Amino acid sequence: MQTKRSTYQNRWLPYCLLAPQLIITLVFFIWPASQAVKSSFERTDAFGFKTTFVGLSNYARILSDPSYLNALGRTAIFAVSVTVLSMGLALLLAVCVNRVLRSAKFYTTLLVWPYAVAPVVAGVLWWFLFNPTIGLLPHVLDWFDINWNHRVSGSQAMILITIAAAWKQISYNFLFFLAGLQSVPKSLIEAAAIDGATPFKRFWSIVFPLLSPTTFFLLIININYVMFDTFGVIDATTGGGPGQATMTLVYKVYTDGVAGLNIGSSSAQSVLLMGIVILLTFIQFRYVERRVNY
Amino acid sequence: MASITLEGIKKTYAGGVQAVKGIDLAIEDGEFVVLVGPSGCGKSTLLRMVAGLETISEGTLKIGDRVVNKLEPAERDIAMVFQNYALYPHMTVYNNLAYGLKNRGFKKPAIEERVRKAAKMLEIEEYLQRKPRNLSGGQRQRVAMGRALVREPAAFLFDEPLSNLDAKLRVQMRVEIKQLQRRLKTTSLYVTHDQLEAMTLGDRLVVLNAGKIEQVGTPMEIFNRPASMFVAGFIGSPAMNMLPVEYLATRSADNLLDDLPAGTDIVGIRPDDMHLSAPSAPHLVVDSTLELFEAAGAESHLYVRLAGSEQPTVIRTGGGEPPVNEGETLRFYIARSALHPFNRESGQRTG
Amino acid sequence: MVENRPFLNILTHAVLILGVLVVAFPVYVAFIASTHEPGAFVRGVLPLTPGDNLWDTYSQMLGSGWQVAGAPPLWLMLSNSTIMALTIAIGKIAISILSAFAIVYFRFRFRLLAFWIIFITLMLPVEVRIIPTYAVVANLGMLNSYAGLTLPLIASATATFLFRQFFMTVPEELMEASRVDGAGPMKFFKDILLPVSITNIAALFVIMFIYGWVQYLWPLLVTTDEDFYTVVLGIKRLMASSDRVPAWNLIMATVMLAMVPPVMVVLLMQKLFVKGLTETEK
Numbered sequence: 001m002q003t004k005r006s007t008y009q010n011r012w013l014p015y016c017l018l019a020p021q022l023i024i025t026l027v028f029f030i031w032p033a034s035q036a037v038k039s040s041f042e043r044t045d046a047f048g049f050k051t052t053f054v055g056l057s058n059y060a061r062i063l064s065d066p067s068y069l070n071a072l073g074r075t076a077i078f079a080v081s082v083t084v085l086s087m088g089l090a091l092l093l094a095v096c097v098n099r100v101l102r103s104a105k106f107y108t109t110l111l112v113w114p115y116a117v118a119p120v121v122a123g124v125l126w127w128f129l130f131n132p133t134i135g136l137l138p139h140v141l142d143w144f145d146i147n148w149n150h151r152v153s154g155s156q157a158m159i160l161i162t163i164a165a166a167w168k169q170i171s172y173n174f175l176f177f178l179a180g181l182q183s184v185p186k187s188l189i190e191a192a193a194i195d196g197a198t199p200f201k202r203f204w205s206i207v208f209p210l211l212s213p214t215t216f217f218l219l220i221i222n223i224n225y226v227m228f229d230t231f232g233v234i235d236a237t238t239g240g241g242p243g244q245a246t247m248t249l250v251y252k253v254y255t256d257g258v259a260g261l262n263i264g265s266s267s268a269q270s271v272l273l274m275g276i277v278i279l280l281t282f283i284q285f286r287y288v289e290r291r292v293n294y
Numbered sequence: 295m296a297s298i299t300l301e302g303i304k305k306t307y308a309g310g311v312q313a314v315k316g317i318d319l320a321i322e323d324g325e326f327v328v329l330v331g332p333s334g335c336g337k338s339t340l341l342r343m344v345a346g347l348e349t350i351s352e353g354t355l356k357i358g359d360r361v362v363n364k365l366e367p368a369e370r371d372i373a374m375v376f377q378n379y380a381l382y383p384h385m386t387v388y389n390n391l392a393y394g395l396k397n398r399g400f401k402k403p404a405i406e407e408r409v410r411k412a413a414k415m416l417e418i419e420e421y422l423q424r425k426p427r428n429l430s431g432g433q434r435q436r437v438a439m440g441r442a443l444v445r446e447p448a449a450f451l452f453d454e455p456l457s458n459l460d461a462k463l464r465v466q467m468r469v470e471i472k473q474l475q476r477r478l479k480t481t482s483l484y485v486t487h488d489q490l491e492a493m494t495l496g497d498r499l500v501v502l503n504a505g506k507i508e509q510v511g512t513p514m515e516i517f518n519r520p521a522s523m524f525v526a527g528f529i530g531s532p533a534m535n536m537l538p539v540e541y542l543a544t545r546s547a548d549n550l551l552d553d554l555p556a557g558t559d560i561v562g563i564r565p566d567d568m569h570l571s572a573p574s575a576p577h578l579v580v581d582s583t584l585e586l587f588e589a590a591g592a593e594s595h596l597y598v599r600l601a602g603s604e605q606p607t608v609i610r611t612g613g614g615e616p617p618v619n620e621g622e623t624l625r626f627y628i629a630r631s632a633l634h635p636f637n638r639e640s641g642q643r644t645g
Numbered sequence: 646m647v648e649n650r651p652f653l654n655i656l657t658h659a660v661l662i663l664g665v666l667v668v669a670f671p672v673y674v675a676f677i678a679s680t681h682e683p684g685a686f687v688r689g690v691l692p693l694t695p696g697d698n699l700w701d702t703y704s705q706m707l708g709s710g711w712q713v714a715g716a717p718p719l720w721l722m723l724s725n726s727t728i729m730a731l732t733i734a735i736g737k738i739a740i741s742i743l744s745a746f747a748i749v750y751f752r753f754r755f756r757l758l759a760f761w762i763i764f765i766t767l768m769l770p771v772e773v774r775i776i777p778t779y780a781v782v783a784n785l786g787m788l789n790s791y792a793g794l795t796l797p798l799i800a801s802a803t804a805t806f807l808f809r810q811f812f813m814t815v816p817e818e819l820m821e822a823s824r825v826d827g828a829g830p831m832k833f834f835k836d837i838l839l840p841v842s843i844t845n846i847a848a849l850f851v852i853m854f855i856y857g858w859v860q861y862l863w864p865l866l867v868t869t870d871e872d873f874y875t876v877v878l879g880i881k882r883l884m885a886s887s888d889r890v891p892a893w894n895l896i897m898a899t900v901m902l903a904m905v906p907p908v909m910v911v912l913l914m915q916k917l918f919v920k921g922l923t924e925t926e927k
Contacts, residue, residue, distance in 0.1 A: 005817045006347045007752045008830045017747035018759050021740040021800055025762055028797040029769045032777035039777070093664045096657045103658075109915060110665045115922070116907035118859035118877045124884065124900055125671035128678070134691050134893070136674060170668065172922070179923055199653060228772040232861040236881060250772045257776040258866065266776050273773040281768050347821050368827035380818030384840040393836070394826035441822075 033274065040268035058268040067244055068252065068269070075227060075248040078162060082230075083222040086166035087215070090173030095203065097174075098181040108178065115171040119229055123236030126164035150238065154245025157238045161246050164237060165230045172225075173218050180214035181207065220284045227276065249273060296358035296371070296448035296481060297323045298344065303353035305339050305505075313339045315505040316353070324479040326472075328496030330486055332528070336505040338453060341485045345374050345451050357448060368397070373442035374451040378458060379434045381426040387413075387437050388422040391444045412443040415474070432463045439471070443478075450475070452484040456491065468494060489529050493517065501525050519634075523641045526562045526634055532595060532608045534562040534634070541603050545580050550630050555645030558635035565595070565610035567632035570617055576630040582607065584624045587616035598624055672904070679703070679897040691893075702898045719902055722876040726858055727906070729794050729875055733857030734850050736799040742842070745808035746834055750820065767802040771863050779866050789870040798856075798863060804849055807924055811845050812838070848921030851914050858907045876903040 043054045062068045097107045114122070129137050130150060138148035150157040184207055192202045231250050234240060240247040240255060247255075253273065257266030298321040305314035314336040321327045329337040342348040344355060346367035355363050362370045373394075381390050388409060395405045413419045416436045426434055435455065442450055452471075456464045472495055475482050486492050492499050493513040501508040501516065501524075509521040520526035526534045539559050543551055554561070572579070582598035585606075596609040596616075601623075609626060611617075618624050635644045674691065681696030706719045747753075748760055771778065778797050787793030815838070823833045839846075864878045874882065880903060883896050911918050 002813065003748075003752050003756075004750055004813075004820060006342070006821060006824075008750055010751065010830060011753075013830060014747040014751035014753045014756075017743045017751075021744040021805065022759060022762060024740065024796060024800040025766050028778055028781060029766050029774070029800060030762065032774045032781050033769050035777035035780065036774055089664070092660065096661045096664070099654070099657045100661065107661050107665065109912060111668060112915065112918070113908045113911050114668060115918075116855050116859070116911040117904055118861060118907075120861045120877050120881060121859075121900055121903055124880055124896070125675055128893070128897070129671055129674055136691055136693075167668070167671070175919060175922060199650070228770050231772060232859075232877075235861070235865075236884065253773070254775060254862070263776060270773050270776065274768060277768045277770065277773060342821075345821075345825065347824065367821075367825045372825065374822070374825050376818040376822060378816055378818055380816060380822035382819065382822075382837055382841075384837075384843075393823075393828075397827035397832065441826075 036267045036270045036274075038267075039263055040271045043264045054264070058264045059272075062265055062268055062272075067247070070244050071247045071249050071252045074158070074244070074246060078158065078165075078230070078246070078248060079223050079226040081158075081162045082165045082169065082226045083219060085162060086169040087173050087177075087218055087222060089166070090170045091177050091211075093170070094174050094177035094181055095207075097178055108175075111174055112171045114168050115175075117168055119165070119168060119232030120236045121232075122164045122168040123161070123233040126160060126167065127237040130160050151242055154242055157242060157246045161230070161233050161237055164233045165226060168233075169222060169225055173222070176214055176218055177211065180211045184210050217284070220280055224277075224280055227273075249276075297321055297356075298449055298481060298483065299354075299356040300340075300344075301354040301356075303340065303343060303355060304351045305336070305343060305348060306351040313505055314343070317507060319500060319507070319510070321481060321483060323481055326475050326482045326484065326495060326497045327500060328484045328486060328492040328498070329500050329502055330489060330492035330496075330528075331502035331508075333487055335502040337485045337487075337502045340502070341451055341453055341483060344449075344483060345372060346370050371448040372451055373445045373447040373449075374453065375438050375442050375455040377454040379426075379438040379455075381434060381437055381441075383426055386423050386425055387418060387429070387440075390426070390437055391422075391440050394441065394445050408444045408446070409440075412440045415443065416440050431459055432467065435459060435463075435467055439474075443474075447480070449481040449483065452482065454486055455484075457486070457488070464491075471495065489531065493529070499529075501528060503528075519643070520562070521643050523560070523562070523636045523638075526636070530564060532565045532610065534564050535568075535607045536560055536562050536636075537600075537605065537607070538603075538638075541600070541605075542578060542580075544602065545578060550576055550578060554633070554635050557637045557640075558644045560636050560638045562634035562636060563628055563632055565608045568607075568609040568626045568628055570609075570611060570624075570626055572627045573629050578628045578630070579625065580628065581623055581625050584616065584618055584620050584622060587620060589614050596624065598626075672901075675897040675900050678893050679895075679901055681894050683892050683894055696894075698894060702894045703902075706895055706898045706902070717871045717874060717879070719876065719879070719899060721872070722874050722879040723902060723906070725873060726875040726877065726903075728791060729860065729864070730854045730857035730907075732791065732795040733798055733860075734853035736795060737801040737804050737853050738846055738849055740799065741801055741804035742808050742839075742846070745805050745812055746838065748805075749809055749812040750830065763800075763802050763805050765802075766800050771798060775862065775866065782867055788867050789873050791873070793867045794864060794873065794875075795857075798860065801853075804853070807845065807849060808842070811842060815841060844917070844920070845924075847914075848917040848924065850921075851910055851918045852921040854910055855907045879903075 040058055041053055041055060042051050043058070044051045093107075093111060097104050097111070100107065117125075129135050130148065132138050132149045132151065135148075141148045148156060150160045188206055188210075189202060192206050197205065227248070228250055230248065231254065234246055234248060234251050238246040240251050249269065250273065253266050253269045256262045256269065260266075298319075300317050300319040303314060303317040304312065306312050317340060319327075329340060331337050339348060343350050344357075346362070346365060346369075350363050354361055357370055357372065367374075382393065385393065391409045391412060392405045395408060400408075409422070410419070413422055416439055418433065418436045418440060421429060421433060421437070426437065429437065435458075438455065455471075456467055459467060468491060484495060486495075496513060498510060499513055499516050500510050503524050509516055509525045516525060516529055520529060520534075523536065527536070537560065539551060539554065539561060542561065581601040583601070584596055584598050586597040588595040588597065591614075592612070594611050594613055594616075596611060598607050598609060599605065600607055636642065637644050674693075677693060677695055678691060679702055680699040681692060682698045708720070709718055744759070744763060748756060782788060782793045782797060785793075787796070819837055819841070820833055823837050828836060859877060860875070861877050861881070864873075864875050865881070868874060868878065871882075876899065880896065880899050883899060
């Protein structure tokens with residue numbers, strides 16, 4: 001890894017400069033993570049007196065536990081729906097903003113602020129709108145003979161958290177799509193126009209392929225977001241229910257570990273989650289490397 | 295004021311690459327020495343070792359009587375002008391000039407006085423309160439000079455300071471640097487890859503190639519008697535033509551070439567030493583085909599191919615009109631005295 | 646655009662206006678709810694026009710809080726949120742800029758190791774290490790403290806990488822010139838590098854402030870004492886009691902107040918925000 005061409009010679013200074021970050025990292029990141037790995041191989045008895053090494057049995061148990069596999073499936077459905085919904089809408093809005101030159105900044109301002117809304121707050125907002133007793137949307141849905149009650153219907157609960165999570169993420173995706181669109185060379189579009197391509201054709205044959213790096217990058221980021229940052233959305237709206245209909249992997253770590261006090265299982269789940277993050281990070285970095293080599 | 299002495303200076307990088315392969319050089323007090331060579335020849339590395347920005351792998355570096363190998367740049371009593379000027383972007387011109395003095399514990403009035411003096415000398419007084427981004431390239435260059443000047447150091451180090459300027463400004467600044475150095479008589483070491491800059495600025499030139507000194511001398515010594523084929527090709531523009539002796543021998547009826555020093559198998563001829571009319575002195579006669587005529591105003595370049603060898607060769611003349619049409623035969627003459635004898639294998643001058 | 650198609654232009658604006666309205670709608674409804682009296686919600690569907698209780702609702706929440714639900718006054722939660730967001734933002738920037746400085750401007754043993762240790766934090770978001778981190782914080786006696794709230798969130802590989810990347814683009818000669826000018830490493834850092842990095846610092850600050858403000862899971866774990874509730878956490882606590890007393894106006898007022906500071910930061914510093922967002926995620 002690079003440094004500057006000429007560097008300072010001090011012996012101790014660099015260690016002092018690194019110390020704050022390294023100490024915090026070791027105490028609050030590395031140490032807890034290794035504890036998680038350690039206790040994922042252990043079982044503690046009900047009174048917390050005795051801890052025994054149990055090998056991979058925690059993993060074996062959760063991987064054969066229907067409720068864990070259920071959470072895995074729910075997380076996948078949730079991730080795909082949120083990603084598709086928020087990226088689709090964001091792309092549509094970005095394309096539109098990219099078309100209107102003069103008012104682009106105005107629309108951008110009005111579209112980016114949800115980024116700053118906490119996931120819990122996003123959850124509360126939509127939960128309020130969908131509230132079966134006083135919410136606005138169930139009333140509207142009633143006209144179409146749809147009976148909305150996400151406290152009873154698992155799929156409706158999933159729709160609710162998907163909308164809330166996607167709503168918050170649109171602004172992020174929008175900004176990156178807009179940046180991607182703005183970096184498409186104007187000359188390419190003009191060349192295509194001279195070749196007689198209609199605006200829609202130009203978009204699909206020229207602009208969209210050029211956006212593919214952005215799209216891929218956002219895909220990874222969105223999956224990451226849905227997996228880890230939507231805890232607040234779920235906790236504010238469905239609490240993982242009804243039944244286990246909206247139980248995601250992170251939410252399950254929390255309920256098993258904090259509410260259920262099943263440290264062994266919760267740790268094993270944490271370790272599996274770390275595996276997923278490492279995989280996502282790896283894909284992301286491979287991709288960044290490739291992008292650099294263009 | 296001080297002399298700078300380099301004894302066996304070497305630079306070896308971590309990977310074992312040797313950038314500077316043993317340099318001995320004595321720069322006298324008040325002298326203006328230019329290090330010149332192609333990119334990658336080690337000239338910048340050498341300058342940066344003198345500055346203290348690169349460690350010296352081997353050898354001794356003295357500024358004045360002090361061995362400064364281990365000293366920090368700030369302790370070497372030098373000032374440096376960088377290629378990209380390296381002005382502190384967030385400071386005004388005044389503070390850019392004052393920063394080094396402040397760090398050395400100068401008092402406010404003393405700083406003020408020195409900055410004013412340097413600013414006056416460089417005619418940048420009216421920009422003192424501006425930030426570098428609000429200055430033109432030439433003005434930035436002056437500020438960079440000013441930052442070196444205020445310090446009144448024992449030596450100035452210049453790292454290609456003019457290469458970011460456009461052609462016209464470059465000539466102007468070149469003249470000013472020369473005048474300034476004459477006036478201040480501060481020992482100066484100047485790095486450039488531009489042979490014209492080197493010729494016009496330096497009291498003495500050091501031609502470097504592949505980490506070694508090819509030749510040291512005054513500009514005219516080097517121009518008139520290049521010590522190697524490398525120097526011959528590097529100094530002077532258009533570059534010196536190199537013609538094999540065996541080819542020339544077939545072109546000259548007399549035994550003009552017989553007295554070339556032993557070992558000579560190639561000779562160099564400057565483009566302006568090839569004449570279109572026969573000189574009175576003993577000379578060679580060569581026929582060629584004119585391929586391209588290039589009028590450059592005060593001078594013209596004739597690109598020719600030599601008869602019987604096809605070697606491309608450049609001739610410089612003063613005329614603005616082609617002597618013959620392109621494609622036609624052109625005869626030219628070379629005085630015997632204008633030949634620079636070299637040995638191809640060693641690359642060295644033979645006499 | 647290459648050509649002018651009036652229909653397409655109208656459609657574009659229609660889509661955008663619709664988009665803006667849909668994005669804003671939930672917040673509008675929440676705001677309306679916060680302006681009504683509690684009684685307005687018993688009658689069934691929520692009104693869509695503002696009520697006249699705005700002042701009462703907000704002054705009650707900010708001043709005394711909502712005693713029945715056991716929530717502290719909002720100003721306390723807001724100041725907790727501010728402290729937490731500021732500490733996290735400033736802390737992250739401070740430790741990251743120092744370590745990036747060390748990694749870029751020094752060559753020393755274990756440099757790569759240090760880099761990798763920092764890199765690993767990328768792979769350990771707080772969500773995956775909740776329980777053991779909680780245990781560490783509890784053992785250190787930092788539950789219900791600002792230190793416990795902020796320290797475990799403060800190490801940031803992204804910020805370190807951002808600064809590293811930026812430092813690599815700072816011309817080498819600036820550091821060399823300052824060395825010739827007699828400045829040592831810390832003087833160079835303070836006099837030259839910090840001022841030159843100021844836009845990057847500001848952009849990062851905006852992002853990290855928001856990051857700190859919206860934290861939920863971690864405060865939920867480490868704060869049981871309501872004196873340390875952040876406003877985001879407070880909303881959830883209010884909702885927990887809402888089944889008994891559906892004081893929607895009070896909850897929505899809290900929601901509004903929880904949104905205002907970070908949203909204002911984004912709107913007022915949009916340029917820095919966009920810069921920070923696009924550069925930290927590279």
